Amino acid sequence: MHVQKKATIVELVGLSSYSLYRKFLNLTTQICEGRRFLMAMTISEKILARASGRDRVEPGEYVVGKIDLAMIHDLTGPLTLNVLKEVGYDRPWDTDRVVIILDHQVPANSTVTAALHKQLREYAKKYGLKNYHDVGRQGVCHQILAESYVKPGMLVVGADSHTCSLGALGAFATGIGSTEMASVFITGELWFRVPETIKFEITGKMEKGVSAKDLILKIIGTVGVDGARYCAAEFTGNGIANMSMDGRLTICNMAIEMGGKTGIMNPDRRTLDYTGVKAASVASDSDAEYMKVIGVDLEELEPQVAIPHSVDNVKLVSEAGEITADQVFIGSCTNGRLEDLEAAARILKGRKVSPGTRLVVIPASKKVYIEAEARGYIKIFMDADGVVCNPNCGPCLGGHMGILADGENCVSTSNRNFIGRMGSTSSKVYLVSPETAAATAIEGKLADPRKYFGGR
Amino acid sequence: MLKGRVWKFGDDVDTDVIIPAKYLRSVDQTVWPKHVLEGLDPSFSLKVKLGDIIVAGKNFGCGSSREQAALAIKWAGVAAVIAESFARIFFRNAINNGLPLIECRGISKLVEEGEVIAVDLDRGEVRTNNGMLRSVPLPPFLQEIVNSGGLVEYYKARKKVH
Numbered sequence: 024m025h026v027q028k029k030a031t032i033v034e035l036v037g038l039s040s041y042s043l044y045r046k047f048l049n050l051t052t053q054i055c056e057g058r059r060f061l062m063a064m065t066i067s068e069k070i071l072a073r074a075s076g077r078d079r080v081e082p083g084e085y086v087v088g089k090i091d092l093a094m095i096h097d098l099t100g101p102l103t104l105n106v107l108k109e110v111g112y113d114r115p116w117d118t119d120r121v122v123i124i125l126d127h128q129v130p131a132n133s134t135v136t137a138a139l140h141k142q143l144r145e146y147a148k149k150y151g152l153k154n155y156h157d158v159g160r161q162g163v164c165h166q167i168l169a170e171s172y173v174k175p176g177m178l179v180v181g182a183d184s185h186t187c188s189l190g191a192l193g194a195f196a197t198g199i200g201s202t203e204m205a206s207v208f209i210t211g212e213l214w215f216r217v218p219e220t221i222k223f224e225i226t227g228k229m230e231k232g233v234s235a236k237d238l239i240l241k242i243i244g245t246v247g248v249d250g251a252r253y254c255a256a257e258f259t260g261n262g263i264a265n266m267s268m269d270g271r272l273t274i275c276n277m278a279i280e281m282g283g284k285t286g287i288m289n290p291d292r293r294t295l296d297y298t299g300v301k302a303a304s305v306a307s308d309s310d311a312e313y314m315k316v317i318g319v320d321l322e323e324l325e326p327q328v329a330i331p332h333s334v335d336n337v338k339l340v341s342e343a344g345e346i347t348a349d350q351v352f353i354g355s356c357t358n359g360r361l362e363d364l365e366a367a368a369r370i371l372k373g374r375k376v377s378p379g380t381r382l383v384v385i386p387a388s389k390k391v392y393i394e395a396e397a398r399g400y401i402k403i404f405m406d407a408d409g410v411v412c413n414p415n416c417g418p419c420l421g422g423h424m425g426i427l428a429d430g431e432n433c434v435s436t437s438n439r440n441f442i443g444r445m446g447s448t449s450s451k452v453y454l455v456s457p458e459t460a461a462a463t464a465i466e467g468k469l470a471d472p473r474k475y476f477g478g479r
Numbered sequence: 480m481l482k483g484r485v486w487k488f489g490d491d492v493d494t495d496v497i498i499p500a501k502y503l504r505s506v507d508q509t510v511w512p513k514h515v516l517e518g519l520d521p522s523f524s525l526k527v528k529l530g531d532i533i534v535a536g537k538n539f540g541c542g543s544s545r546e547q548a549a550l551a552i553k554w555a556g557v558a559a560v561i562a563e564s565f566a567r568i569f570f571r572n573a574i575n576n577g578l579p580l581i582e583c584r585g586i587s588k589l590v591e592e593g594e595v596i597a598v599d600l601d602r603g604e605v606r607t608n609n610g611m612l613r614s615v616p617l618p619p620f621l622q623e624i625v626n627s628g629g630l631v632e633y634y635k636a637r638k639k640v641h
Contacts (some may be wrong), residue, residue: 068502085618098503102546110634128504184544184568198551200546200572209634216621248491249538253567282538284567318557333491419544420500441542442518443496 033124043458052465064307065220067138067255070195070305074178075215078131079141082219082314091177091194092120094209096164098127102138102201104146107208115150116211122154122172123147124164128265129415131158131420132423149317162388162414165356167191168196169272170223170390175290175303185356185438187278193290193305195255198279216285219314221246231474234366235270236436236456239277240260240327242319242336251283254314262321263288269295269299269362274358280334301374318341326471328434329454332442346469348453349431350381352445353420353460358436359387361394363457368400368477370461371407377467382409383425384416409464421445428451434463481579482597483558485590488519494569497540497548511551529556532596535589536562540569546576553578559598561586561605573609574621575640577629581605583614600625 037139064072064079072080074088088410093115095103100123102159107113114148115121125141130419131137140158147155156167164181165188166322173179175193182204189196199213207213223242243250256278271288278286280476288294315347353359353367364386374381384404386392395401404411427450435445440452455463458472483497496518502510516523526562533552539562540548549572552560557623563586573580589594590607602614617625625634 039636098500099544099546106631109631133504135485182544184542186544198544198568200549200568200575201547202575203571206575206634207631247539249564249566252538252564254596282541282566339538422500439493439495439542441493442497446494448518 026115039206063311065255065257065258065311065313066193066307067218067220067285067287070178071215071217080217082217084217085214085216086217087157087212088178089179089212090120090207092122092168092179092203094122094164094170094181094183094186095121095122095143095181095201095204096127096183097125097129097136097139097143099201099204101142103182103204103208106140106202106205107184110205110209112209115208117150118150118152118163119154120169120211121152121208122156123152124156124161124167125158126161127416127420128422129158129161132184152164162386163356163359163416165272165276165389166360166387170388174298175294176305180213181239182206183281183308185276186229187283187285188272188276188356188404190278190285190287191268193294193303194290195285195287197285200375208379211452215422216253218253218255220257220311221251222313222316223256223258223323224316224318225258225260226318227262228265228421229324229474232326232458232475233265233326234454234456234458234469235273237327238319238321239274239336240329240454241324242317243277243281244329245328246278246281246317248335249282251278252338253284254282255285256281256286257285258288262319264291267362268293269360273357274359274383277334280438282372282386284414309339314339322398326459326473328459328469331440331441331451331453334440334454336436340455340469340471343469346434347432347455348380348434348463350383350425350427351376351460351464352383352385352418352425352433352434352435353457354383354385354386354387355437356416357438358457359385359391359392363436364391364400365398367461370411370458370472371465372403373406374465376408376464377450380464381425382407382464383412383418384409385412385424386414388414419443434460434469436460460461481530481532481600482595483530484528485532485534485596486523486527486589486594487587487590487592488516488535488539491538492519492535492542493542494540494545494548494598495542498545498551500545503545503547507552511547512555515551520638523630526559527555530558531556532598533560534562534586534590535560539565540573541566544572545566546572549573549576549578555600559600563587563625568615574617574625575630576631577625577627579625580595583612586614627641
């Protein structure tokens, strides 16, 4: 028997809890009644309110929201399918709202990975899922979601922590576990605690050689790895308005590295053009309430580096001391987009990678790869003695395509520098912008890219 | 009421040190508990005994969404994790897999490694040699999932999906 198409909270939490939960909601509504028409909402609150069929929601409330889009990939997806099998019901609630992307180890690098890919492939075939991205039709999952699926106002869940990237498109997007993804597949819903929102007001203009990655590293270095724990991090201000979609995705991508439930930005003309939507119906009210407002001035921003083994261990590249680079990695869901490759290619054009350094470049998607090839960036990387791999996560999480040996250093545009992240537990990962990565590849040690733009 | 011996860890214990990505590829799930917390203490999986309790600082389980982190801890025999605070996705994964956890301010300073503490999950109370700490228990609907042993057992028990 099929699950009801319009599943209710009952499937998720059971009848007794449901009535308790309703009482709790009624009480909350009564308390809020007086303020209902006075209080404005943030974009995150508006999306969660809409998805849970409410007029308004308040931070700290638990709500059950209808999911607009659910994504699994080859590392967390098989666990979701195993759970569905164990429960004995594996048909997705809505085949059009499920996206499956192979991206962590593509093409398969072992018989084990091949088996995981096969499991997802057969599941997609079984239910005729049109949103299935197999080898050669894919890229890093968040980039594929940004290019083809996510629209402003959506409630998006992905079985991957960096799903928060998609908030850059004005969606509420957050990472969840594999088991709860199984419950999403069954019911089309999920419980959420409405997060408090921290507003980051970004103003000013960055100097050449400094980019979005430096901004988000600076922010994480300031607030710490749990500085936005369980919160929505909303980025706003003219610094965001003037930023490309690629840069915005970089910023929201790393919201999780400060514990954020999502990074999010109000949609504007650029968002609408990127997503092919005529009008966006959702944005924070100007008088919405924030837990905190943090201002960042881009004029003063310099190239940043996150030193092992914590993402908030951030220093200025100019003050980090001599750090040799055995490997430089340019790619990942943080910095594998066209703008990132363009910035690196500009610096590497006509130059060579230092003899003691290996440069690995991985475009984030097929679309990015094709465009980078057309613009000549791929040739620039190859001429510089870099290696360019097919779109996937690559060495970012120690999967393949550049695993580190004992004691090696990698200067990387990815998002995590945890112990053993890219291989040996005695290796080290330094997180930087694509500009800094390119300059580092040329010099063989951590380098300030501003001099390649005529700066200091 | 749970009683167990304490293993202490610091702040910001991330999912890469709880279970490195190289083991996630395995289809043999018994591999995960054998490498639990290997990044911080390579011999932890040999020392930890059924019913032991992990006590940690702030932001436990930060990093990736890999559910294998919660499973590795649970399958290693750990009865509960008590921390100053939890990273969001780990918090959800633990509940959905029936790994009891309590967010308890002040716990990491109050208990010593190796001491036996008592935990009352329903009341959110932790009794230590140096006194008792109270925290806010999970909302009832989440308690119910944990008590069922996780979301799968919860579904199975209620046969909601057939």
